[in-house]
Amino acid sequence: MDQEKQSRVLAGMEQLKVTQMMITDPNALFYLTGKWIHPGERFLGLLLSKDHKPVLIVNELFSFPEDIGAVKQYFSDTDDLAPVWRKWINKDEKLGIDKTMPSGFLLKMMECGAASGYVLGSAAVDGARAVKNAAEQEKMRRSSRINDAAMQEFKKLIHKGVTELEVAEQMLGIYKSLGAEAYSFDPIVAFGANAADGHHMPDNTVLKEGDCVLLDVGCIADSYCSDMTRTYFYKREPDALQKEIYQLVRRANEEAEAMLKPGLPLCNIDKKARDIITEGGYGPMFTHRLGHFIGIEDHEAGDVSLANKNLTKAGNIFSIEPGIYVTGKAGVRIEDLVLITENGAEVLNHASKDIEVLG
Amino acid sequence: MDQEKQSRVLAGMEQLKVTQMMITDPNALFYLTGKWIHPGERFLGLLLSKDHKPVLIVNELFSFPEDIGAVKQYFSDTDDLAPVWRKWINKDEKLGIDKTMPSGFLLKMMECGAASGYVLGSAAVDGARAVKNAAEQEKMRRSSRINDAAMQEFKKLIHKGVTELEVAEQMLGIYKSLGAEAYSFDPIVAFGANAADGHHMPDNTVLKEGDCVLLDVGCIADSYCSDMTRTYFYKREPDALQKEIYQLVRRANEEAEAMLKPGLPLCNIDKKARDIITEGGYGPMFTHRLGHFIGIEDHEAGDVSLANKNLTKAGNIFSIEPGIYVTGKAGVRIEDLVLITENGAEVLNHASKDIEVLG
Numbered sequence: 001m002d003q004e005k006q007s008r009v010l011a012g013m014e015q016l017k018v019t020q021m022m023i024t025d026p027n028a029l030f031y032l033t034g035k036w037i038h039p040g041e042r043f044l045g046l047l048l049s050k051d052h053k054p055v056l057i058v059n060e061l062f063s064f065p066e067d068i069g070a071v072k073q074y075f076s077d078t079d080d081l082a083p084v085w086r087k088w089i090n091k092d093e094k095l096g097i098d099k100t101m102p103s104g105f106l107l108k109m110m111e112c113g114a115a116s117g118y119v120l121g122s123a124a125v126d127g128a129r130a131v132k133n134a135a136e137q138e139k140m141r142r143s144s145r146i147n148d149a150a151m152q153e154f155k156k157l158i159h160k161g162v163t164e165l166e167v168a169e170q171m172l173g174i175y176k177s178l179g180a181e182a183y184s185f186d187p188i189v190a191f192g193a194n195a196a197d198g199h200h201m202p203d204n205t206v207l208k209e210g211d212c213v214l215l216d217v218g219c220i221a222d223s224y225c226s227d228m229t230r231t232y233f234y235k236r237e238p239d240a241l242q243k244e245i246y247q248l249v250r251r252a253n254e255e256a257e258a259m260l261k262p263g264l265p266l267c268n269i270d271k272k273a274r275d276i277i278t279e280g281g282y283g284p285m286f287t288h289r290l291g292h293f294i295g296i297e298d299h300e301a302g303d304v305s306l307a308n309k310n311l312t313k314a315g316n317i318f319s320i321e322p323g324i325y326v327t328g329k330a331g332v333r334i335e336d337l338v339l340i341t342e343n344g345a346e347v348l349n350h351a352s353k354d355i356e357v358l359g
Numbered sequence: 360m361d362q363e364k365q366s367r368v369l370a371g372m373e374q375l376k377v378t379q380m381m382i383t384d385p386n387a388l389f390y391l392t393g394k395w396i397h398p399g400e401r402f403l404g405l406l407l408s409k410d411h412k413p414v415l416i417v418n419e420l421f422s423f424p425e426d427i428g429a430v431k432q433y434f435s436d437t438d439d440l441a442p443v444w445r446k447w448i449n450k451d452e453k454l455g456i457d458k459t460m461p462s463g464f465l466l467k468m469m470e471c472g473a474a475s476g477y478v479l480g481s482a483a484v485d486g487a488r489a490v491k492n493a494a495e496q497e498k499m500r501r502s503s504r505i506n507d508a509a510m511q512e513f514k515k516l517i518h519k520g521v522t523e524l525e526v527a528e529q530m531l532g533i534y535k536s537l538g539a540e541a542y543s544f545d546p547i548v549a550f551g552a553n554a555a556d557g558h559h560m561p562d563n564t565v566l567k568e569g570d571c572v573l574l575d576v577g578c579i580a581d582s583y584c585s586d587m588t589r590t591y592f593y594k595r596e597p598d599a600l601q602k603e604i605y606q607l608v609r610r611a612n613e614e615a616e617a618m619l620k621p622g623l624p625l626c627n628i629d630k631k632a633r634d635i636i637t638e639g640g641y642g643p644m645f646t647h648r649l650g651h652f653i654g655i656e657d658h659e660a661g662d663v664s665l666a667n668k669n670l671t672k673a674g675n676i677f678s679i680e681p682g683i684y685v686t687g688k689a690g691v692r693i694e695d696l697v698l699i700t701e702n703g704a705e706v707l708n709h710a711s712k713d714i715e716v717l718g
Contacts, residue, residue, distance in 0.1 A: 103456055
């Protein structure tokens with residue numbers, strides 16, 4: 001158990017007025033314990049309480065020898081969970097639970113009277129996870145450095161006759177050769193008009209001269225995610241429309257990044273980028289929020305949208321990814337990850353944003 | 360909506376005494392509608408009711424044009440879900456819910472009084488899914504045919520100096536070249552003593568002469584899963600111990616398969632295989648249940664274990680996978696998928712079970 005993280009979660013619980021919380025999300029468990037356990041359909045929970053040491057309730061199939069600073073409460077596939085829960089949960093107090101805990105367990109807890117009530121407690125963990133400590137920041141930097149290096153390799157895959165799928169299928173090998181473990185999400189490779197489709201997955205579309213080439217890619221390195229988008233052009237300088245939307249998106253990306261500092265309402269960052277695109281005449285074609293928080297998961301709680309009035313904090317890491325999508329013609333998105341620092345921000349990606357013609 | 364599947368789910372609901380059910384598991388939704396929707400953290404639910412047409416409650420981000428035989432009720436990211444739920448759920452009746460529905464949604468339903476009570480309804484869908492119809496059986500056959508063909512290719516990867524990870528990393532390409540879409544689970548490649556470790560994932564272990572080579576692999580083809588295990592030997596005939604456990608495991612596998620027919624208690628099948636291994640002196644080293652149900656997911660509800668007294672039904676598909684694990688020395692598992700037919704069973708895998716020395 002990381003003590004500093006744990007005390008931030010306990011502080012978050014106090015704000016929610018819960019004295020005990022059952023954390024069941026494997027990502028949140030890894031965040032607090034440094035240990036990955038993937039229990040599948042079996043119950044897994046870390047009970048945090050202001051009154052006693054944390055208790056990890058885990059199936060004996062996933063038993064492990066090391067001391068993680070929590071009591072280990074094993075159970076077997078044939079055990080009834082009710083007495084196990086009742087042994088540790090204070091039945092006279094409310095229990096905070098993760099929003100993702102399977103409802104089957106919640107109904108069983110209710111049935112056996114495990115607690116006096118149940119409240120959503122995810123915000124306590126989410127709030128802690130949204131502020132990365134120094135070690136996490138360093139892992140996020142490294143993951144994005146690998147992503148920068150990978151992007152240089154991906155550009156070399158863009159050549160005559162190649163399909164989106166052929167490009168995408170070579171990416172995992174490149175990431176692994178650079179030291180990453182896995183994708184942080186399935187890569188998006190979109191040629192030409194496909195780049196205007198927000199749900200497009202790589203298919204057998206063949207690259208054509210004059211296409212825009214949108215690459216939205218990321219990896220997991222040492223359990224932390226990267227995520228970056230660049231849009232290139234193939235064989236020909238961009239035409240007037242492509243150039244206009246590229247320059248607008250680039251300006252939206254760069255001006256949003258330039259304003260970053262702690263204490264800024266997240267909605268103001270979205271607004272800055274959106275205003276630039278709207279004034280350029282493409283507002284309705286920027287169809288999504290400006291960014292999302294990221295860390296152990298590619299999408300973590302917290303976003304950069306007009307609806308989010310929360311303030312940036314030093315240690316926040318999120319994406320800045322404006323885009324313009326002209327249906328049937330072209331799409332451009334430019335995305336970096338950024339880290340809010342004590343007095344400004346650090347952009348974690350360094351791949352060039354100049355217009356680049358490949359092939 | 361597949362009418363026959365839907366009426367079997369409705370019959371299952373009647374047994375559970377629920378008149379309405381909210382199905383939120385994307386796999387169950389695909390089962391009923393033929394459509395994949397992956398909503399991430401957003402709500403997605405198919406409301407089945409004995410009183411009205413099914414209603415699909417889905418975020419407008421996942422809107423689609425085709426008629427799937429259900430009312431489509433869209434909502435947006437800024438909508439409150441409470442009025443959407445109240446519009447369709449009968450608040451005076453209990454609501455069956457999936458065991459996997461995120462608790463955040465259940466707490467919100469309770470808060471807004473969406474129904475008069477909430478009960479686990481998964482069994483209604485699980486029961487229907489456990490009996491594959493003719494079209495599903497054909498897809499399962501094809502997925503296993505691809506798996507059989509892939510196993511022949513995988514054997515060619517076993518050569519001097521290769522590591523488990525190097526073998527595993529070539530498998531996805533082979534599956535795709537044979538027409539599959541993806542792995543049904545991350546492949547297990549285990550050399551020598553690693554084969555005795557139930558949790559072993561492919562690592563940098565280098566193949567040695569005399570090793571057993573355990574390959575537990577499967578793919579997804581047309582959304583249906585295969586899953587098969589074979590254990591080979593490298594360069595040398597198996598030693599006395601390896602040979603003894605191989606022959607016991609093979610006999611357990613084959614005799615369990617030979618007894619299959621409809622109306623058989625699932626526990627009896629496990630017992631047959633377990634007795635053979637126990638009489639051979641290796642009972643404590645067969646550390647898991649004999650098999651699991653499979654279909655759209657690699658592990659579906661239902662298993663072949665001493666605890667499961669349910670009877671086999673024509674249309675059931677499950678694995679038969681006895682194993683013996685001698686810590687520090689060797690492990691052998693032999694696994695097929697089997698389909699229960701009207702008067703017996705069909706083994707879906709055809710890769711040989713004779714002792715085979717590779718390299």
